[in-house]
Amino acid sequence: MVGRDIDDLPKNAANYTALTPLWFLERAAQVHPTRKSVIHGSRHYTWHQTYQRCRQMASALSKNSIGVGTTVAVIAPNVPALYEAHFGIPMAGSVINPVNIRLNASTIAFLLGHSAADVVMVDQEFFPLAEEALKIWSEKSKSFKPPILIVIGDENCDPKGLKYAFSKGAIEYEKFLESGDPEFAWRPPEDEWQSISLGYTSGTTASPKGVVLHHRGAYLMSLSGALIWGMNEGAVYLWTLPLFHCNGWCYVWTLAALCGTNICLRQVTAKAVYEAIAKYKVTHFCAAPVVLNTIVNAKPEETILPLPHVVNVDTAGAAPPPSVLAAMSERGFRVTHTYGLSETYGPSTVCTWKPEWDSLPPEARSKLHARQGVRYICLEGLEVVNTKTMEPVPADGKTVGEIVMRGNLVMKGYLKNPKANEEAFANGWFHSGDLAVKHPDGYIEIKDRSKDIIISGAENISSVEIENALYSHPSILEVSVVARPDEKWGESPCAFVTLKPGVDSSNEQYLAQDIIKFCRSKMPAYWVPKSVIFGPLPKTATGKIQKHLLRAKAKEMGPVKTSKL
Amino acid sequence: MVGRDIDDLPKNAANYTALTPLWFLERAAQVHPTRKSVIHGSRHYTWHQTYQRCRQMASALSKNSIGVGTTVAVIAPNVPALYEAHFGIPMAGSVINPVNIRLNASTIAFLLGHSAADVVMVDQEFFPLAEEALKIWSEKSKSFKPPILIVIGDENCDPKGLKYAFSKGAIEYEKFLESGDPEFAWRPPEDEWQSISLGYTSGTTASPKGVVLHHRGAYLMSLSGALIWGMNEGAVYLWTLPLFHCNGWCYVWTLAALCGTNICLRQVTAKAVYEAIAKYKVTHFCAAPVVLNTIVNAKPEETILPLPHVVNVDTAGAAPPPSVLAAMSERGFRVTHTYGLSETYGPSTVCTWKPEWDSLPPEARSKLHARQGVRYICLEGLEVVNTKTMEPVPADGKTVGEIVMRGNLVMKGYLKNPKANEEAFANGWFHSGDLAVKHPDGYIEIKDRSKDIIISGAENISSVEIENALYSHPSILEVSVVARPDEKWGESPCAFVTLKPGVDSSNEQYLAQDIIKFCRSKMPAYWVPKSVIFGPLPKTATGKIQKHLLRAKAKEMGPVKTSKL
Incomplete structure (x- = not known):
């Protein structure tokens, strides 16, 4: 028995470093310096440029004392700056908080206050939203300290927006980068457990919670995502998924690991x-x-x-x-x-x-x-x-x-x-x-x-199963089924339906009957929705249907009366 | 500034576990229980079976007090048991030492003694080698304690070999597995820095050194190998590379991560x-x-x-x-x-x-x-x-x-x-x-x-560059160039050559001149080998040419005399 000899070999500078997706960017710049990293309309960057820009950001943040223990909020659609922020901010030791751009000002005010944002970067289109959020935050909190405000310009947007932001004292993003060193010597975190990202749950449930992720997990997820998807070196990835939604499911970092190309989409x-x-x-x-x-x-x-x-x-x-x-x-x-x-x-x-x-x-x-x-x-x-x-x-x-x-x-x-x-x-x-x-x-x-399960006469009904059946109805584009109070059964299914374009919606009564009839042929009688409501469905920024709003609506409608049957 | 709040979230049982490739095997058994995991001639295993067999091995080892701090040597070609050992041994907390089967008994004796092997698993074909090695070890070391000896049978080999091993008190591998629990509740290591494997350098240099690898690294390398190679889910992998050579470059674990299929080859x-x-x-x-x-x-x-x-x-x-x-x-x-x-x-x-x-x-x-x-x-x-x-x-x-x-x-x-x-x-x-x-x-x-660089008249000559040029000579199958002492220049290049089958080798003098002439047209004059020697080249188990032996041979030949020019 060799005893602990076999385990007695310590970590050293040569054989150990923290796992962080930041390594992927450094590598991409080394391996494919001239390959396109990020494309947004007429703006094209290479991996060499992206790496330099991210180091500039890290350097500029560091000069402003933004480091470990701070957070930087970014309010932007899928533009290059948001991609860069996923590297530049953690390279400075700070934590990125990509904010859902479809939230209203008071919710954003809550998030900024809760995360105590030290910097707010905002796309020019969303500057008025950020401005309002900051105002609400400053009014509500005694400990409010104005964050550094950076505005991200976009040649595809109205130049007035940018001008307005300048008039309010915001620093231009490119100017901010220029103040940083493109050769900034970033370091991996001391501990891979260090936080890298903060993202607030998107609000299918009541109050947003701040989900904190760390460098180790982001690194592992980046690799996992590639392996699970069979996504190989040089993949060309289109950003339809909001980057603010769990860092684009961490593909933001996978793309650097694979030296792929990011195609941005504002809409x-x-x-x-x-x-x-x-x-x-x-x-x-x-x-x-x-x-x-x-x-x-x-x-x-x-x-x-x-x-x-x-x-x-x-x-x-x-x-x-x-x-x-x-x-x-x-x-x-x-x-x-x-x-x-x-x-x-x-x-x-x-x-x-x-x-x-x-x-x-x-x-x-x-x-x-x-x-x-x-x-x-x-x-x-x-x-x-x-x-x-x-x-x-x-x-x-x-x-x-x-x-x-x-x-x-x-x-x-x-x-x-x-x-x-x-x-x-x-x-x-x-x-x-x-x-x-x-x-x-x-x-x-x-x-x-x-919370979406419908309990009708003590029986559990899956709203998803009813929805799946309804999606095969030829007139239905989108559907969401929630519980509505029911005099006799406690709850019964209520279907909110958006019709396909071109469907004659003049007779809702008739359409509702047709849908109910359709359901009867597909599912047990107690699953069949007793109410069918037509109209657009409320959604979160990531396209999730906000069932809690529909549930509230169904509740407002009052209980289904037995006589109605 | 949110201060350390953003980092103050501790590890817990839900959000942290050690990185170890053992997780891959558990997953493969869950995701593809009926897919072929390992094929060796007429023996086919599924991932469910491989997982069970590995747990049996871990359980049987544990029952014999083999756990953290111990090493298990395996002396075998690429047979299923060696694949299984890469999981079963670390599942018990122990360290696998896959031994190069082309080493001689005294070198193996050194390795077993150096690693203080607690268990030796040996393929029936190599039992006599292991027996001799154990004998040498026992004679040389006072602290020698006989390891548990397990023999791996193979229906493709002469049954006498297995019978002989039994007569020497070895336990049969399948019997050993049967003594273990196929539902053994293995645990990941407490610390991912724990050692998983020990492999001795293959001997292109003088004395073998024991390279110790850990669970974390093995995990990361398994994923890295797949990503670098574009190796996707369900790959079918042929084991031409010896598993004893850095755990088959960690592909032993990659295959479990990808739920692929291993094809074994004895030769x-x-x-x-x-x-x-x-x-x-x-x-x-x-x-x-x-x-x-x-x-x-x-x-x-x-x-x-x-x-x-x-x-x-x-x-x-x-x-x-x-x-x-x-x-x-x-x-x-x-x-x-x-x-x-x-x-x-x-x-x-x-x-x-x-x-x-x-x-x-x-x-x-x-x-x-x-x-x-x-x-x-x-x-x-x-x-x-x-x-x-x-x-x-x-x-x-x-x-x-x-x-x-x-x-x-x-x-x-x-x-x-x-x-x-x-x-x-x-x-x-x-x-x-x-x-x-x-x-x-x-x-x-x-x-x-x-150590392979040739220093001739204070100029460095790359032996590899000369070899690359020689490989394009139509008669040359293999070549290795080393330094030979040289009266005038200190050292000069000496080429050891194996000819392609069918090449007339009756006039070595003529062939050597032809090769030297060929070199003159391809490289600077001082790179051209002054000596050309024909014959087979000595190789390590992994097919690397053993330049140190050729160097010794060149030295024995004595210095190149100036008059020869």
Whole structure:
């Protein structure tokens, strides 16, 4: 027995360093200095330039005493500056807080105050929003200290916006970079557990919580994402997914690891997506199911079909209806279905495709494809548990339990929220709040968020299953089903529906009856929605339908009366 | 300023676990329980079975008090048991020491004694070798304690061998597994810095040093290898590279991460490689340049050409001659050229291919392809430095310096060898001992091992450059150039040559003159070998030519006399 000899070899400067995605950028600049890193309209950067610009940012921040223990908020759509901020800010030791641009001023004021932002970088289009948020913050908080205000210009926007920002004392982004050293000698964090990013939950639930991620996790997620998606060196990635949404599921860093090319988009439309595919030979993009819906329902003149090459799509954010998955495949997109939360660095489970499924009929294939699947390579634990006993549910495809995760792709915790942390990390697992079953093959499938389940006559009804059925109705573009109070049953399903363009919506009564009839042929009687409401659906910035608002609306409508049946 | 709040979120059971490749096996068994994991002749295992067998091994070892702080030596060719040992042994907390099967008994005795092996697992074919090694060890060491001796049977071998091992008290491998629990609840290491593997340097230099690797590094290298090679989910990997050679460059664990399939080979021949490609649809294999040479020079009846599908080859271990790289490409192999050492978990630099090279003439392409390239994704530092000043050499493609590395793919250290560790880790870098230049594009190119450089009249001559030129001579199969003492110049180049089959070798004098003439047309006069010796070249187990033996031979020959010129 060699005893501890075999383990007695200490860390040193040659054989140990912190894991951080910042290394990827340095490497990309070394390996592919002249390859395009970021493209935004007529602006093209190379990896050498991006690396220099990020070091300039880090240097300029450092000169302003922004370092470890500080946060920098960025309020911007998917423009190059937001990409650069994901490297420049942590290179200075600080934490990036990319802010959801579709939030209102008072919510942003809350976030800035909660994170005590030391710097606010804001895209010129969103300057008035930031200005208002800062005003609210300053009025509400006694300890308010004005952050450094930086405005990001864009030649595609009205120059007046930038002028206005200058008049309010904001520093121009490019000027700010110029004040920094392009050869700035950044250092990796002392401890890879150091925070790299702060992102507030997008508000499908009540009050936003600040999800804190660390360098180690960001590094591992970046590699995991590439491996799970089969995304190789030199990938061309289109930014349809907001970068502010868990750092674009960490693909912001993956692209540097793969020395790929980032195509920015200020606004996501079906036309813009197809054009980018043709122009830049896009190989990969991510999309919430609602974005898939937009692509599937694009007008023929907006599309470029058949696709000139295979395009890989990673979809996550909500269970995509099988019908949408099938339609994407028909158009030649190779869809990878993943699932996760801000708390798990973005998607951390994947419906790993099995070659033996290729020969199944399309409907069966889509059904299998709609499952949330198995754990990511760098997530070490995934289970569906009975919420009371914490015991795994049987793998029978029927018994519903809560999805729990653990391992290196689970967040550091919620910022300044010990109660939420205690609940989230109870019993050694991260609690997702999502309800699922486990199939005999070990793949999990979401049935609902725990708060989205409808309890009718003591029976649990999955709103997702009703929605999936409704998505195959020929007139329905989008649908969301929530609980409405019910005199007799306690709750009953209420469907909020957006019709496809061109559908005659003059007779809502008739349409509602038709939809209810359709449901009767597809599901048990007690699942059939008793109310059908037409109109646009409220959504979060990432395209998630805000069920809590619909639930509130259904509540306002008052209980379904038994006589109505 | 939020102060330390943003960092004050501790590790807990839900959001942190040690990085270890053992997680990959658990995942493979969950995601692809019925997919083939390991194939060896008529024996086929699934990932479910491999996981169970590894847990059985861990359980059986634990029952025998083999845990943290112990080492288990495995003496075997690329058979399933050696694959399993890479998981089963670390699952028990112990360290695997895969032993080079081409070493002699006294060297193996030294290794077993140095590592104080608690268990020796040996393939039945190598049992007599192990027996002799144990005998030598027991005779030489007073503290010798007989290790647990396990023999691995193989139906493809003579059953007498197994019977003999039993008669000597060895436990049969399958019996040993049966004594373990297939549901054994293994735990990841407490600390990811814990050692996972011990491998002795293969002996191109004098005395073997024990390279110790840890769980963290093995995990990162497994992922790095997949990303660098573009090796995706479900890869089919052929084991031509010995598993005992830095754990098969960590691909042993990559295959579990990718839920791929391992094809074992007891003996590597060109015929066996081509057959496996056709039969199992092999997508990837690794090979030292000498193995490439075997494939390139295979007789037509041993080949299956054109290849039925693209086969990816990772070659490393010595600078492959451009002519061999070109010949592989012609046959349809997609060769990735990497470089590294046992001390860096195997290859840790790669000649990343640039699309713009595609349009160059074949010779220019091969020349670029023969460079050692850039750092791996998970290696954080790679430099070529002046050995005296430790300053980086200019990127001029001319100035020779030593390759140094640092980061997470650098070994923990040498076992019980503080002096070697001090030298290896001097100045915060790992010193490779290899001499290289850095090209203007940042790619490095090996010129020689520091001890292989030939110093003639105070001028440095790269033996590798002479070899590369000689490989394009039509009669030469293999060549190695070393320094021979020289009366006038101190040293001069001496070429050891193996001729291609079919070349008339009756007139060595004439052949030598022809080769020297060939060299005169290709290189400066002082590089031209003054001596040419014919015959087979001595090689290590991994196919590396043992230059130190040739150097010794050249020395024995005595100095080149000036009158000879």
